[in-house]
Amino acid sequence: MISLITKAGGALLGWLTGGTLDRILDTVDHKVDNETERDRIKADIIKTHTQAQASLLVSRTWWFQLFFVIPLGIWFAAVVADSLFHFTWNVASLPPPLDAWAGWIVSSLFLVDGGKALIGRFRK
Structure with missing residues (x-):
């Protein structure tokens, strides 16, 4: 059994x-x-x-991604798609306090993931 x-x-x-x-x-x-x-x-x-x-x-990581990372990823993808293909979407920029926060969130994600990758390589 x-x-x-x-x-x-x-x-x-x-x-x-x-x-x-x-x-x-x-x-x-x-x-x-x-x-x-x-x-x-x-x-x-x-x-x-x-x-x-x-x-x-x-954990807080899952909620952080759900409420911050996923919406920022969708917004960033829309900006890139609109910039590359010249859609008529006219994606709005984020308001002043949110644009700085978005930059910090995205930067921290790349720093954390990059740090994990480097530590993982050195541990082997």
């Missing part, structure tokens, strides 16, 4: 994460011979991964 739950949970999470969890579980399969111990380790990995995904959904 645990094996069935582990396989179903692994398949679902593998579909959601694009295979990262599958590679981890395959590594556990190759390194651990005892089936009961293997199933326990897999269950622990799936539990930890699920908890990490759940904490990401309730």
Whole structure:
């Protein structure tokens, strides 16, 4: 029964994460011979991964992206499309306090993501 739950949970999470969890579980399969111990380790990995995904959904990062990053991305895409293809949209500029905030938000995103990428490269 645990094996069935582990396989179903692994398949679902593998579909959601694009295979990262599958590679981890395959590594556990190759390194651990005892089936009961293997199933326990897999269950622990799936539990930890699920908890990490759940904490990401309730964290401030998700809400920040929903309310700030996505609207700014849509606005920026509209400005670029209007500038390149000369549509008749006439995309309005942001009002004075929001234009500075938008610049800070976009800058911080690139700095944070770039910093993560650099740290990830140096850790390897």
